[in-house]
Amino acid sequence: MADSLKRVLVVDDEASITEFVTYALRKEGYAPDESANGEEALALARRNNYDLFILDVMLPNMDGFELCRRLRSISSAPILFLSARDTELDKVVGLEIGGDDYLTKPFGVRELIARIHALLRRGNGVEGSGTNNAISVSGITLDEDSHTATGESGSLDLTPREFELLASLMKQAGKVVSREDLLRDAWGWEFLTETKTVDTHIKRLRDKIGKAGYDPTLVETVRGYGYRFRVI
Known part of the structure; x- marks a missing residue:
């Protein structure tokens, strides 16, 4: 089980996706918040200290790429994109602007959780052996x-x-x-x-x-x- 203190912000305007992701996160012991648009997500990010952001690319008013750029000015937490846009160009853009990983829809819960675990391990060193590495x-x-x-x-x-x-x-x-x-x-x-x-x-x-x-x-x-x- 994950550390229950790990906070994750899920940003997606599809309620079914948000419900699916937040349910999977809670089951793994994370504490997810959710938002359906970029402006609200930014406000939440300024108020709270999140350990991970999960962003849809196709959001209303402000797309996920622009949201990623703005989040990078206030946070170094890992950013995982979830998107139906699956071209290599989209993936490259997502990484260039500060994203850490890119998972295309549809996706399985096991792969999602595996990506999240990997990002949080890298970001927080939770797998440290205690040796002088x-x-x-x-x-x-x-x-x-x-x-x-x-x-x-x-x-x-x-x-x-x-x-x-x-x-x-x-x-x-x-x-x-x-x-x-x-x-x-x-x-x-x-x-x-x-x-x-x-x-x-x-x-x-x-x-x-x-x-x-x-x-x-x-x-x-x-x-x-x-x-x-x-x-x-």
């Missing part, structure tokens, strides 16, 4: 057990995907890591061919590194190849 490079210490990135300048507030990208780069510090390898390491999705997704998330990662007081050029672009985490 940490990497320290260039003033940043990344701990995969607690899913934290810290240093003398402070901690980095990273989404699960940003954390996975940083982990992949730091584990191979000084070496060039291709966009394709970063896609596989951070998302585990072999079918995505649009590597621009990585570029978008790397830009956000650099911004957060800089805001936390570190040198954003620690993540270096190697033209034509990929990215490298510099050792200084």
